[in-house]
Amino acid sequence: MTDQRVIIEMGMGNDLHGMDYQKAAARAIEDAIRHSTLPIFQSIGLETDAMRVQVTIGVQEPDKIDTVALVAKLPRGRATVSAVLGGMNVPNPETGDTAVIATAAVEAFLPSQASKWVQG
Template sequence: MALKRMVLQIGMGTDIRGGEPTKAAVRALRDALWHNSLTVTHALGVDVDSMRVKVTIGVPHPEQVDHAAVLAALPHGTGTLEVVAGGLEIPTEDGRGVTLLAQAAAEVFLDLPEAVAGGRP
């Protein structure tokens, strides 16, 4: 068997008034996931929960992101999360708050037989 990337999903999320990195990160992942319907598992005859999802989030203040809260947004499969410095932090007009933007990439991998994954037997 070979782990093969089948899908790359991208999204953006915000916390308009609160400047909360976890909220923006969860919304970015949901944006990436909820604009797709992954039928590849059904087409290949594999269980949807066998997916392995590698999530990368770019957000200001990555150390403040609750990893468990972000991974809880995954509806299927098991996930790993890497949070890196990125996104945007835009001060509000009055200077008392920020709007925070996060980007997400979700890579979906399936463990496939070598013949299906493109390898040689």
């Protein structure tokens, strides 16, 4: 049985003064998952470990992301995190600071649930 994507949420996070890509990425994931709830688990008696979660983080320096640490922050499902080139760095020439902006796409996949729904 193949997995079907049941939700995709996007989020944005930043670190305004420390150029901390990890902090910005964690905030982007938190922003994305705060926008959703999955009542399907209670509705059809499905365990949350049946869900596969795929997270893609976009930052200007993806090699500075600890994807394993970000997986540990996800509350449910079997998660993977990948970091890609994206996001944005916004320098402030007056202070020398650079704001780091990270974007996140959080996708949740479930085995097909078509047999559990009856059209009435």
